[in-house]
Structure formats: structure tokens, C-alpha cells
Amino acid sequence: MRWLLMILLALYPRAWRQRYEDEFRALLEQCDLSLFDLIDIALGGLDARVRGFSWRISIPQTAVLLTSLCALFSFLIPVMVFVTPISQSEESAEFWIIISPLVLAPVVREVHLRYKRQAAGRSSFVARVGYVGTLALPLYLGLYALLSLFNPSNALLNAVYLSMASFTGLWMILACNLGVEYRLMGEALGLVGVAAGCSWMVLTLSTIFGMVVPSFVANFGILLSLNIFIWVVSHVFWTGGMVLWLLRGRAWPSQRAV
């Protein structure tokens, strides 16, 4: 039972555990725990992660805003890839070199804040992974730009693009979580965004698998269309959350009754 409780407690964000773990353990020691209680503890952990735990976390608003801008870039840049033919010409490489500072500037700022221990240092696991994701995305973009410059085979470029797409799905989930955690998005909106990000990621992985094993999908075109559709939906939700936040101001009204 002890190891099971340890696993269940690991579901809670670190900041939550720092604040409540001792007294929570004391409570659990007093209770005759049933299966219902174990499920309740697990759901409580997931709720704390999805809802976000903001106990005494000091994240500068600018850092959150810049992370949000990175999320928007993660949408805009692949869109540009779609509208520009993937011909590995020097012009396309130049385009990436021009666009990359726009992505890198907020990321550099993020790193600066992190080292000043004002940003991710005291935040939860999800927030920290979200920040790392923000840093990793431009690395992917840089790799893509380099490959474009050296004119590799289409297969390699496609592989990098699809893995970048897959990564963006994961990042979407974390970004939505981060948005909820710092009250940038409503909880319902964040949950829909997370769900869309999950679906999109599953579809992207299916697409990659479908490329390797063509018999996996009867109609590859439909799968790809669905993939792109969900990708757009997930980003629309994220952007929608941002716009609503900007319209409503910093203090997002709570959706809970008490």
C-alpha cells in the first residue's frame, strides 16, 4: 500500500506536494482507504495538474506572454511551410534565417528569466516541461532550416517535419496546461485545447506509422487531412484563449461557484 500511495502522490504537482504532502499523508494514515479512495486520490492528482496549482508561484507576466507568443509562432511557421513549396532551395533557407530571430528573441528572454530564477525555477513540473518545450521548438526549426540549406532528400526532410509536428502536439498539450495554470485560459477552454492536442498528436504518430507501413491505413489522404484539421483546431483554441484573455484582462473570472 505504501508504494501505491507513493505512486499516487507522484501524480500531484511538486508545488502541491511541497505545501500539502505532510498533512495529506497524515490524513491517509488515519483513513481506512478503500478502492474508491485510491481512485479519488488519483483523480485529485490529475485535477491538480490539469487545473493548475499556483501556490506562491512567481512567474513574471512577461514570461507567460512571451511563451504565448512562441505558441503562436509554432502555429504560424508550419503554416508558412505549408503555403510555401518544400523545395530545398537557397531562398527557402534564407526565409528560415530571416524568421528564426523572431522565434529566438522571446526564447532568449525566457532563458534569461530562468537563470534569474524568476521564471520556471519555482514552478510545477508541467510548467518546467512547457518551458523546455518552448526552447526545443526553435531547435527543431533550426534543424529544418539547416537541412533545407543543404538540400537533403525529401524523405529526411519529411521525417524531420513530421517529428517536429509530433513534438508540437506535445507542446500544445503543455502550453494549454500552462495557459490554464497561469489563468491565461478558462479551464474548459484549456481542457478542449489539451484534448485537441492529444488527438492531433495521436493522428500525427498514426501518419508517421502510416508512411512506414502503408497497409496501416486504407486511405492515407483522409488521415492526413484529419491530422491537419485537428492541428488547426488545437491552435485556434489556443489563440482563442489568448484573445479572450487579452480582452478580459489579467484577472480571469473563476468558473467555479465557490
Add this chain to the structure above:
Amino acid sequence: MNLSSLGRDPSLLILASLAGGEKHGYAMMEDIEAMTGLRLGPGTLYGALNRLEERGFIEALPSDDRRRPYRLTPTGLAAFREQMNSLHQFTTIGLKRLEG
């Protein structure tokens, strides 16, 4: 006290329990079960405690024990009174309509 589903909100139940005096988690669970027959799971209880504490409705008191007692803040007391008045108004109107 047989509360309707409206009154089964864990946050409201905790406020009701703390309105009777400061308590730690386990005491709250027992008190709520005695009041309503409803047993809150540990995850539900601490999720609601976290939300109430974030909103400044309750506060933890210092304790030598691992179990930390909580009490209502003036804001929490006002919010609870407002909720109870709303529920009272609602039930009064509902009962009158049933009698009429």
C-alpha cells in the same frame, strides 16, 4: 441535514464544517459525514481545500503536529453566509410553491 445536490459541493461542505470551528482534514471528513452522510474522498477534500485557500476563504493554522488545522477567514465567512442565504431563499420559495 439532507442537502440537495446543490449543497454537495465539497467547497461548500468544507465551509460549513469550518463554520463550526477550526478542524484538520480528518476531522473535517468526519464532520461532513456526520452532517450529510456524505464521505468526501481524500483527493476531493484536499482539492477543495487548495481552491478555498487560494481564494482566501480559509487559512491554515500553525501546528506542531503534521495535521494542520484550518479555519475560516472573514472573507470565507462572508462568502459562506452569502451562499447559505441564497440557499435559504431558494428553499423557502421552493417550499412555499410546494405548499401553494
